Amino acid sequence: MQVNHTKKLVSNLKRATVIRGKWNGTKYHVIHKLGEGACGVVYLCERNGIETALKLGTDSARITTEVNVLKSFQRVQGKRLGPSLLDVDDWVTPGGITLPFYVMEYVKGQELATFLHGKGSEWLGVLLLQLLMDLGNLHESGWVFGDLKTDNLLVTSPPPRLRLIDVGGTTQIGRAIKEYTEFYDRGYWLKGSRKAEPSYDLFAVTMIMLEVGGRGRFERGSDPRQTLERKLQQATALKPFTPLINNVWAGNYQNGLEMREDLVNLLQRRPEPKKRNMPVSTRTSRRKKTKKTSFATFEIGAIFVSVIIFYLIYMLFFL
Amino acid sequence: MKKGTLKQILLLTDGCSNQGEDPVAIAALANNQGITVNVIGIIDDDQSEQPEGLEEVEAIAMSGGGVSQIVYQQALSQTVQMVTKQAMTQTLQGVVNQELKQILGEKKTFEELPPDKRGEVMEVVEDLGETCDLEVLVLVDTSASMTPKLATVKDALFDLSLSLNARSGNNRFSIFSFPDKKAPIHKLMDWTPHLDGISKIFPKLASGGITPTGPAIKEAIYQFGKKGLFGSMKDASEPYEETGF
Known part of the structure; x- marks a missing residue:
């Protein structure tokens, strides 16, 4: 009963409620609710005329875990891996209950699907480049985002920029994924483990693509892998990205930057005048290409050598 | 801190117990033995969120030192x-928290630390959660009303092993069902690190009419003492048994 009561309290704060920090004494005025997560509720608040996002929770341990992640991002803030952390404190409610909270920079933006509505697939490509850059940096600093989903993405503008907002699932590489959402989870689709590896995030990226490029989320059905293949075929908007997605599903990328590289090649490719476009440089085809070149070099070399031999014999004969 | 083993009973049920000892009392007994009792109450899709009879779910978990949840x-x-x-x-x-009390004096708990210090403590807790060994005994209620839910239970348990086996620590699972004609619980799967074989055992499940939850938990406690797979089995009165390296 007590727990339910506290949860209700946390998610029903009225406008102009004052949240005063027990340790730092900073006052925040509630404007409205921004969203509700697994371990707390995020409110838009105002502090000295500045808008901030305040996450109020019931479980001190989980709030602390998230703060730890935000703090470690702070150390590489030059690369901007998530919203910056402004304050961490407790609020003692008028009823005497102590609730933990932390305050972040308020990221104001549009949902991904709203932003993409009515725009061409080049915009999806551009935003994906940004996302993969952020993920790549995250991976390089030893983290996996984990709970990557459209709810945790916002497009700020101008200029349009995709931002990661909820870091609750962020996990150190090599550990077990802390938090996930089934639709984006490769384990759920029988496409791999729940170990925090960069490729875990990349799978979630492909699911975001299927969601916004197709018709939203879907059930896994009796044969999850087949369902994925079918949905990919049905999503006509994703046609240019099909080889990229298949590469992720085949586990061909080690981290976000590798996938980004292929996406860059794919987006910058100009339509060729004569033949129909050949698929992107998939990892395998690239390998084949290199093989082909080396074979060609070998051929040229062989011809060259035989010409010289022929010439030498010719010279000897006539000497 | 040393590496240790966490012991949990996970009870999956859809109703109230109706035979034998009070499961709330038996759960307290389990907790006293260093075993945490978690309970998940499963409800039908057309049921309201607070159906009658499931209050027991929260009570069992509370006295078992565990977590409870009622879900569709x-x-x-x-x-x-x-x-x-x-x-x-x-x-x-x-x-x-226990250790903190020893270091910082009687009244200091995690929540009373300043936020800065909490971060460091939480890192320790997370490290332990990632590396400790875990034993989960799954206790499935197979009374008649559970029959249509068993396929979902099977999927959920397979999924559980997927999640837990992503950790660095070792896992052991075993699965028991109740009621059983001859004994309080029926062994479906002996202690094993993976639940890959789970598909084979579930179709064999037969449903019964009664729900003797208390006796089932009591017998489950005994199952932890029975096997000696994980090093020494001391009389564990602490919830976190330190086995050392």
Whole structure:
């Protein structure tokens, strides 16, 4: 009963409620609710005329875990891996209950699907480049985002920029994924483990693509892998990205930057005048290409050598 | 801190017990033996969120030192792994709290530390959660009303092993069902690190009419003492048994 009561309290704060920090004494005025997560509720608040996002929770341990992640991002803030952390404190409610909270920079933006509505697939490509850059940096600093989903993405503008907002699932590489959402989870689709590896995030990226490029989320059905293949075929908007997605599903990328590289090649490719476009440089085809070149070099070399031999014999004969 | 083993009973049920000892009391007994009791109450999709008879779910988990949740079938997989992990954190935090009290004096708990210090403590708790060994005994209620839910239970348990086996620590699972004609519980799967073979055992399940939850938990406690797979089995009165390296 007590727990339910506290949860209700946390998610029903009225406008102009004052949240005063027990340790730092900073006052925040509630404007409205921004969203509700697994371990707390995020409110838009105002502090000295500045808008901030305040996450109020019931479980001190989980709030602390998230703060730890935000703090470690702070150390590489030059690369901007998530919203910056402004304050961490407790609020003692008028009823005497102590609730933990932390305050972040308020990221104001549009949902991904709203932003993409009515725009061409080049915009999806551009935003994906940004996302993969952020993920790549995250991976390089030893983290996996984990709970990557459209709810945790916002497009700020101008200029349009995709931002990661909820870091609750962020996990150190090599550990077990802390938090996930089934639709984006490769384990759920029988496409791999729940170990925090960069490729875990990349799978979630492909699911975001299927969601916004197709018709939203879907059930896994009796044969999850087949369902994925079918949905990919049905999503006509994703046609240019099909080889990229298949590469992720085949586990061909080690981290976000590798996938980004292929996406860059794919987006910058100009339509060729004569033949129909050949698929992107998939990892395998690239390998084949290199093989082909080396074979060609070998051929040229062989011809060259035989010409010289022929010439030498010719010279000897006539000497 | 040393590496240790967490012991949990995960009870999956859809109703109230109706035979034998009071499960709430038996859960307290389990907790006293260093075993955490978690309970998940499964409800049908057309049921309201607070159906009668399921109040017991919260009471059992509370006295068993564990976590409880009432869910619709479709959310079962995610709930099972969440409840298990949450209970692990809770237990580990309890242990860390104990140590804190010893270091900082009687009245200091995690929540009373300044936010800065909490971060460091939480890192320790997380490290432990990632590396500790875990034993989960799954106790499935197979009374008649559970029959249509068993396929979902099977998927959820398979999913649980997927989640837990992503950790660095070792896992052991075993699965028991109740009621059984001859004994309080019926062994479906002996202690094993993976639940890959789970598909084979579930079709064999027969449903019964009564729900003797109390006796079932009591017998489950005994199952932890029975096997000696994990090093020494001391009389564990602490929730976190330190086995050393």
